[in-house]
Amino acid sequence: MKILLLTHSFNSLSQRIFVELRQLGHQVSVEFDINDRVSIEAVELFRPDLIVAPFLKRAIPQEIWANRICLVVHPGIRGDRGPSALDWAILNRERHWGVTVIQANGEMDAGDIWASVEFPMREATKASLYRNEVTEGAVTAVLSAVARLQQGGFTPEPLDYEKHNVRGLQRPLVRQVDRAIDWQRDDSQTVLRKIRSGDGSPGVADRLFGRDCFLYDAHPGPALTGRPGEVIARSGPAVCRATVDGSILIGHLRDKLGEHPFKLPATRVLASETAHLPELEGYPEISYREQNGVGYLHFNFYNGAMSSAQCGRLCQAFIKARQRDTKVIVLMGGQDFWSNGLHLNIIEAAESAADESWFNINAINDLAREIINTQSHITVSALSGNAGAGGVFLARAADLVWVRSGVILNPHYKDMGNLYGSEYWTYLLPKRVGEERAVRITQGRLPMGGMEASGLGLVNACFERTVEAFVAALEKRAEALADDRALAGMLSAKAARRVEHEREKPLAHYREEELARMQRNFYGFDPSYHVARYNFVYKVPKSRTPITLANHRDLRKAPGRVRGEGS
Ligand code: COA
Numbered sequence: 001m002k003i004l005l006l007t008h009s010f011n012s013l014s015q016r017i018f019v020e021l022r023q024l025g026h027q028v029s030v031e032f033d034i035n036d037r038v039s040i041e042a043v044e045l046f047r048p049d050l051i052v053a054p055f056l057k058r059a060i061p062q063e064i065w066a067n068r069i070c071l072v073v074h075p076g077i078r079g080d081r082g083p084s085a086l087d088w089a090i091l092n093r094e095r096h097w098g099v100t101v102i103q104a105n106g107e108m109d110a111g112d113i114w115a116s117v118e119f120p121m122r123e124a125t126k127a128s129l130y131r132n133e134v135t136e137g138a139v140t141a142v143l144s145a146v147a148r149l150q151q152g153g154f155t156p157e158p159l160d161y162e163k164h165n166v167r168g169l170q171r172p173l174v175r176q177v178d179r180a181i182d183w184q185r186d187d188s189q190t191v192l193r194k195i196r197s198g199d200g201s202p203g204v205a206d207r208l209f210g211r212d213c214f215l216y217d218a219h220p221g222p223a224l225t226g227r228p229g230e231v232i233a234r235s236g237p238a239v240c241r242a243t244v245d246g247s248i249l250i251g252h253l254r255d256k257l258g259e260h261p262f263k264l265p266a267t268r269v270l271a272s273e274t275a276h277l278p279e280l281e282g283y284p285e286i287s288y289r290e291q292n293g294v295g296y297l298h299f300n301f302y303n304g305a306m307s308s309a310q311c312g313r314l315c316q317a318f319i320k321a322r323q324r325d326t327k328v329i330v331l332m333g334g335q336d337f338w339s340n341g342l343h344l345n346i347i348e349a350a351e352s353a354a355d356e357s358w359f360n361i362n363a364i365n366d367l368a369r370e371i372i373n374t375q376s377h378i379t380v381s382a383l384s385g386n387a388g389a390g391g392v393f394l395a396r397a398a399d400l401v402w403v404r405s406g407v408i409l410n411p412h413y414k415d416m417g418n419l420y421g422s423e424y425w426t427y428l429l430p431k432r433v434g435e436e437r438a439v440r441i442t443q444g445r446l447p448m449g450g451m452e453a454s455g456l457g458l459v460n461a462c463f464e465r466t467v468e469a470f471v472a473a474l475e476k477r478a479e480a481l482a483d484d485r486a487l488a489g490m491l492s493a494k495a496a497r498r499v500e501h502e503r504e505k506p507l508a509h510y511r512e513e514e515l516a517r518m519q520r521n522f523y524g525f526d527p528s529y530h531v532a533r534y535n536f537v538y539k540v541p542k543s544r545t546p547i548t549l550a551n552h553r554d555l556r557k558a559p560g561r562v563r564g565e566g567s
Pocket of ligand 1: 010011012013200201263303304305306340341342343344345386387388389390391410413415416419536537
């Protein structure tokens with residue numbers, strides 16, 4: 001079928017649905033829902049059989065839904081309506097939640113139901129639930145709705161609150177007062193829940209040292225006492241605030257009137273105010289565990305962004321893991337993201353963005369080099385969450401890359417102002433996938449699913465759909481590898497390969513060449529990278545859909561169309 005994805009932005013859910021529909025052989029094109037005129041024009045140009053709206057912030061114009069079937073993904077159970085579905089589900093401590101695919105009509109979220117999926121709730125942020133349970137549920141629901149439409153004969157179910165399987169309600173937008181923290185009364189669990197309900201956005205508005213800040217990235221803190229709400233300690237990037245029954249850690253803040261009004265580590269925002277406070281353990285960032293000859297290195301960096309300092313700490317942790325008497329090291333990343341490369345927010349907030357970009361890429365490269373040069377262990381990158389840009393190539397530095405089947409990779413840098421990229425990708429990629437595919441992967445500028453990445457050789461294996469099943473299966477594989485008699489042979493073959501590659505062209509030369517290009521991106525006359533990074537960090541809305549996604553606007557793909565039409 002010809003399917004148009006009409007979406008507010010090409011977020012992780014839209015990317016996943018795009019990948020899944022294309023994998024099934026559908027012809028998919030994308031249009032950002034910028035205004036009615038643009039959306040109507042997209043429909044006229046593409047003439048889709050079906051419109052799927054994975055992530056919308058406005059109603060679909062009548063001119064579209066009255067003439068074509070439009071299926072809207074709503075992150076709520078049957079009958080749930082309104083713009084804050086998941087926020088309310090967290091605030092109301094729902095035990096089960098769901099995703100419903102609704103046919104657009106004149107009333108928001110009240111159309112006929114094509115499919116619906118439920119899942120148990122997890123104690124996690126709204127963004128994490130969205131990237132995991134909601135995304136998996138949405139894929140199942142959208143694919144079954146599309147199959148029902150293709151097969152014909154299916155009648156979608158009108159919304160009827162009398163039915164026993166319709167548990168949802170219409171709810172308003174969550175306002176800041178609905179999640180405001182009452183530090184004198186709310187216990188730690190309540191504070192955590194309120195912050196998680198607004199994390200990634202919009203955050204919970206609060207005041208810290210007289211500043212209006214939004215709070216994100218909350219975790220249970222140690223059993224300390226203090227005046228409720230008071231900042232009593234620091235833990236890595238987080239500040240520790242006392243509650244009525246203990247404490248919580250807050251990892252990230254947005255100081256909305258500050259010099260840098262975007263998300264930053266809390267101790268960066270409150271550097272001077274918290275400098276005198278004691279430093280505690282507890283913020284869950286880098287951790288290491290061992291099991292049956294395998295070392296598992298977790299790095300749960302918020303949003304997958306890796307600053308110079310974080311790369312340095314991770315590199316030290318990796319070197320330490322390598323000194324252990326294990327056979328295999330698995331680089332686990334975090335649950336939601338494995339890595340998204342350079343920490344663009346930290347770079348944006350630096351005195352010299354060019355210098356900080358330079359330090360950051362060198363710090364990632366140092367880590368990549370350690371992974372590539374590891375001779376004592378077989379290294380595995382295990383991606384249960386997505387990876388983007390340099391994060392994908394950093395993963396490829398390991399001997400093996402295993403991904404969860406729902407993972408989305410964005411193995412390209414160009415969207416960040418034509419960044420050339422480093423992480424030794426010019427060495428790693430052609431060696432793994434060949435020159436021709438390397439060009440295709442990096443120039444494609446499209447998200448890629450695990451199956452496609454596996455077919456191209458970018459990853460070695462793709463298995464299991466849920467995070468729990470993936471972790472259980474990867475542990476089994478890694479432990480079997482550690483126990484494999486062939487391991488010694490694998491290690492010596494790998495060492496010989498490295499020596500041969502080094503003779504062919506030293507690793508340092510790849511790095512020099514990549515960094516020469518990156519230096520131009522950071523310090524050269526063309527400011528594209530700095531502009532793109534600013535737009536990304538400040539979340540400047542896109543004014544048009546990139547031609548790589550909006551196939552219906554690509555004149556090269558529409559030979560019959562007259563140049564200029566629809567532009
Ligand atoms: N640095 C800082 N923050 C980052 C980041 C990075 N490299 N990559 C993602 N984020 C943040 C986003 O700003 C967003 O923040 P929010 O919590 O305030 O909403 C959050 O992570 C999720 O990212 P989002 O873009 O909404 O996720 P997505 O799944 O829709 O898209 C990517 C994933 C990787 C395509 C997209 O995040 C991206 O392009 N990131 C930049 C990658 C990059 O160019 N890195 C630098 C070169 S190595």
